[in-house]
Amino acid sequence: MKSYSSSPIGSYIYEYAKLNRLVITDIRIIATSDLSTVSLISLDSGQKIILKVGKVSEVIMDEYFNHSNLYSHWQKHKDKFDFKIPRPLYFFQNHSSYLMEYVEGAKSLDEVFCASLMDSRSNLLPKLFARVGVCLAQYHTVFTQMRPNTKSVLDHDSVDGLLSGSGKKEYLQIYRTFPKKCYRNILKDFKPQNILVAGEDIYFIDFQKIDYSAPLYYDLARFIDTLHLFTFLEKPDQYFKNRKYLAKSACSFLSGYGEVNMRLLSACRRLHQLEHVYIKRKKALNAFILFLFYKLIIPKV
Numbered sequence: 001m002k003s004y005s006s007s008p009i010g011s012y013i014y015e016y017a018k019l020n021r022l023v024i025t026d027i028r029i030i031a032t033s034d035l036s037t038v039s040l041i042s043l044d045s046g047q048k049i050i051l052k053v054g055k056v057s058e059v060i061m062d063e064y065f066n067h068s069n070l071y072s073h074w075q076k077h078k079d080k081f082d083f084k085i086p087r088p089l090y091f092f093q094n095h096s097s098y099l100m101e102y103v104e105g106a107k108s109l110d111e112v113f114c115a116s117l118m119d120s121r122s123n124l125l126p127k128l129f130a131r132v133g134v135c136l137a138q139y140h141t142v143f144t145q146m147r148p149n150t151k152s153v154l155d156h157d158s159v160d161g162l163l164s165g166s167g168k169k170e171y172l173q174i175y176r177t178f179p180k181k182c183y184r185n186i187l188k189d190f191k192p193q194n195i196l197v198a199g200e201d202i203y204f205i206d207f208q209k210i211d212y213s214a215p216l217y218y219d220l221a222r223f224i225d226t227l228h229l230f231t232f233l234e235k236p237d238q239y240f241k242n243r244k245y246l247a248k249s250a251c252s253f254l255s256g257y258g259e260v261n262m263r264l265l266s267a268c269r270r271l272h273q274l275e276h277v278y279i280k281r282k283k284a285l286n287a288f289i290l291f292l293f294y295k296l297i298i299p300k301v
Contacts, residue, residue, distance in 0.1 A: 012095050013041070013051065027051070035059055035208065040102065048102040049089065057096040059208060064091045064098045066207040073146055080142055083135040083202045103198050110192035110230045113249065117231075117238040126252035132195060133256025135202055136223075140184040140216050150185050153214035162278040171274055174267050178215040182264065188212055190219040191226035217268035220257065224250050225272055228298045229290075247299065266300065 017024050023044040031038040036059075039051045054060025067088045074085045089099040109132065116125045153159055154175070162171060187194075188209035196203035228246060232239045239246075254260045273294040280287040 012092055050100045050102050051097060052100065053097040060096045063208040064088060066210050070207055077142060081138050082131065083204055085204055103196055103203055106196040106198040106203065108193050109195040109197055112197050113192060114231060114235050117235060117242050126248055129249045129252040130256030131202060133253040136190065136219060137257045139187065144185045147185055150211050150213045153212040153218065156209065156212055158275055158279050162275055167274050167278065171271060174271055177267060178264060182215050182217065183213050184216040186212055186214045186219045190222050192230060215268055217265050218272060220254065220265055221269040221272040223253065225269060225298065229293060232293065232297065
C-alpha cells in the first residue's frame with residue numbers, strides 16, 4: 001500500500017479533492033505497466049475513484065481524449081452495446097494523469113479465467129467469453145461507422161519500428177493478404193487484462209491506441225495470444241493441464257464474435273507475435289522468452 005499524501009503527485013490530487021469538497025482516506029497502487037500507474041482512491045463517503053498516471057504525457061493525454069470521446073459515443077448509442085465503459089471524470093493537464101469511475105466488485109477477465117482453472121468443467125466461463133466476442137463485434141461495427149477516418153496501423157509506433165528492421169518483409173507480405181472488407185477501427189490492445197467483469201456487466205478499459213484501422217483479426221489475435229501468455233506466466237502448471245479448456249474458451253470467444261476466417265486469424269496472430277516480441281526488444285531476456293513461447297508452446301490455431 002502506498003500513500004501519495006506527502007508526495008509531489010499527491011498535492012494536486014488533494015487540491016482537487018478540497019475544491020470538490022471530497023475527503024481522501026486512502027490512495028493505493030493497484031496496477032503498473034511500462035506506460036502508466038493505476039491507483040485506487042478511497043473517500044470518506046465510501047465512494048472510490050481511479051487515478052491513472054501516465055509515464056509519457058502525450059500518451060496519457062491521448063488516452064484521456066480517446067476515453068472521453070468513446071464514452072460520449074457509448075452514452076448516445078448504449079442501446080447498441082452489451083458492454084459498458086467507465087466514465088472519465090477529470091484530466092490533470094499539468095500532471096499527466098486523469099480520474100475515472102471505479103467499477104465496484106470488478107475483476108479483470110484474466111483473473112476470472114485463472115480462478116476458473118480449478119473448476120474447468122464449469123460452463124459459465126465459455127458463455128462469458130462468447131459474450132465478450134459479441135461485445136467486440138459490436139465495437140468494431142459501430143465505432144468503425146462513427147470514426148471512418150482513422151490512421152493505418154502501419155503508422156503505429158511499434159509497427160513502424162518493426163518495419164524499419166529485419167521483420168519488414170515478412171510483416172508486409174502477410175499484411176497485404178487481408179482484404180479491405182475486413183478492416184475495422186481496432187482497440188489494438190484488446191486483451192483479457194483490459195476487460196472487466198462485474199456481475200453480469202462487461203466493461204472495456206484502456207484506450208491508448210484506438211485511433212488505428214487494421215484487419216479486425218488483430219484484436220482477435222491479441223486477445224487469444226495474451227490469454228495463453230498470461231495463463232502460462234501466472235499458472236504454468238495449470239496451463240498445461242487445461243489446454244483443452246483454454247481452446248474451448250477461445251473458441252467460445254470467436255463463436256460470439258461471429259464469422260471468422262481461421263486462415264486470416266492465424267496470419268494475424270503471426271503479425272501480432274512479431275510486433276509483441278519487437279516491443280519487448282529492450283528487455284532481451286523477456287523478448288527471448290516471448291519468442292520461445294510463441295514458437296514452441298502456444299497452439300498455432
